Amino acid sequence: MAHGVAETVNSVFFFVAVATGLALAGMSFWALRGASQRRVHEHGFRALDSAPRDLDNMPQIRQSMDPADFEFARAKGGRHLETRLRGERRQVALLYLAAIRRDFEQSLRVARVIAVLSPEVSGTQEYQRIRLSMMFRWRFQMIKVRLLIGIMPQPQLIALWQMASSMAIQMEQTMAKLGERAALAAELALQSEK
Amino acid sequence: MLQLPTFTLTAWGLATALTLFLLVRVFLLRVYRRYPFFTFYLGANLLQTAVLGYLYQSYGFNSTTYGYRSAWATQAFVVVARGFAAAEVCYRILGKFKGVWALAMRILIACGAIVLVSTLYFGTRSYQLAVITLEMGLEAFIATWIVGLLLFARYYAVPVEPPAGMVGFGLGLLSCCRLLNDLVFERHVQAYQDVWNYVSAAAFVGILLLWNWFMRRPATQAVSEPQLNTVQVYQSLIPQVNRKLSELNQQLSQFWRTESPKP
Numbered sequence: 492m493a494h495g496v497a498e499t500v501n502s503v504f505f506f507v508a509v510a511t512g513l514a515l516a517g518m519s520f521w522a523l524r525g526a527s528q529r530r531v532h533e534h535g536f537r538a539l540d541s542a543p544r545d546l547d548n549m550p551q552i553r554q555s556m557d558p559a560d561f562e563f564a565r566a567k568g569g570r571h572l573e574t575r576l577r578g579e580r581r582q583v584a585l586l587y588l589a590a591i592r593r594d595f596e597q598s599l600r601v602a603r604v605i606a607v608l609s610p611e612v613s614g615t616q617e618y619q620r621i622r623l624s625m626m627f628r629w630r631f632q633m634i635k636v637r638l639l640i641g642i643m644p645q646p647q648l649i650a651l652w653q654m655a656s657s658m659a660i661q662m663e664q665t666m667a668k669l670g671e672r673a674a675l676a677a678e679l680a681l682q683s684e685k
Numbered sequence: 686m687l688q689l690p691t692f693t694l695t696a697w698g699l700a701t702a703l704t705l706f707l708l709v710r711v712f713l714l715r716v717y718r719r720y721p722f723f724t725f726y727l728g729a730n731l732l733q734t735a736v737l738g739y740l741y742q743s744y745g746f747n748s749t750t751y752g753y754r755s756a757w758a759t760q761a762f763v764v765v766a767r768g769f770a771a772a773e774v775c776y777r778i779l780g781k782f783k784g785v786w787a788l789a790m791r792i793l794i795a796c797g798a799i800v801l802v803s804t805l806y807f808g809t810r811s812y813q814l815a816v817i818t819l820e821m822g823l824e825a826f827i828a829t830w831i832v833g834l835l836l837f838a839r840y841y842a843v844p845v846e847p848p849a850g851m852v853g854f855g856l857g858l859l860s861c862c863r864l865l866n867d868l869v870f871e872r873h874v875q876a877y878q879d880v881w882n883y884v885s886a887a888a889f890v891g892i893l894l895l896w897n898w899f900m901r902r903p904a905t906q907a908v909s910e911p912q913l914n915t916v917q918v919y920q921s922l923i924p925q926v927n928r929k930l931s932e933l934n935q936q937l938s939q940f941w942r943t944e945s946p947k948p
Contacts, residue, residue: 511825513865515864523850599926602923608911609914610915612784
């Protein structure tokens, strides 16, 4: 077979193609693992039923982030109390950040359900959502890092969280108006019982 | 047939036995009804073995003339059959979700075509290896399709029927193995000539074992037909979501700029 071959594939193509082949094989493992997990856990569209409940705790969380509290704690209890309060406040902020992420992901999940159950989808809209969600995740991680090293003013997170939450709530309301939840629920029930 | 190396002969025998066994299971479990192209692909493999056996018997294993060309022609036939089986799996998984399926088709065809053309264009400068290059292109095309499909299914949280998932995974993995095998062969033609046959046969036997293991009992899970919404739901909701995401990103961006240390 192939006797007398003097000139073969060039090196750049060879390495690029080998890397692509390995990447494809790796991705197929990863994607299939996702599918099996989905079968077990992904009654996941039950996200549709859960509006962001953390909104109930909003006043308390806002209060816990009030900078005036630090001044008060320092004046009354000294630096030790202020440091302790600052640490606890950071924990609250991190939990807050997790809540933002959760609401954001919930909205994305709802959007995917809508897309997958739609007879027509727009490539532009889907691409835009993927791009935006990737940007969100990147910036989100950066903000988290900055929060962890203490250079992110925590009250600003409230605005961020309100945006993520309002998006989820608005979607819930619109869906209810359109009266499509029953169809979705039926679909999800079918999927979960299988 | 006596000219064949023992290992190659053993691998062929094993692959043939496993293919036959799998084909019987496919008919017994009535999988062929839902996966006719996959069934056809298994049959094509058996047919190829018979034809190759005849060719090698008549023209010898190391023939460079008629026997060689005919052997590769059968390989093209099998690869095309595998391509159809892969397309069938894609349709089984995503086909019932019309909107996403249409989108996936467009993207996967474009990606597959790019991969195929790139492989054919950059793959070789040697006429003698043109057939291998063509096979590489087709394998890359199939692998891209299967992986793309699984990624789509993952992104949209589409439930994957276990048979479809396992058949798709096997076809994709087999294509990746063959692609890598062909690449190494093209790179080290003379030294790799014998090993190429071994690796190719071993990969196929491995995938057949996987499929046989999976089909040892009837599939109990099935995904029912989804009830699709009207297109108005998508048209009214998705732009809102994207708008909100865009606002959220702008907000994040502002945080970043506000807080960035000034030079």
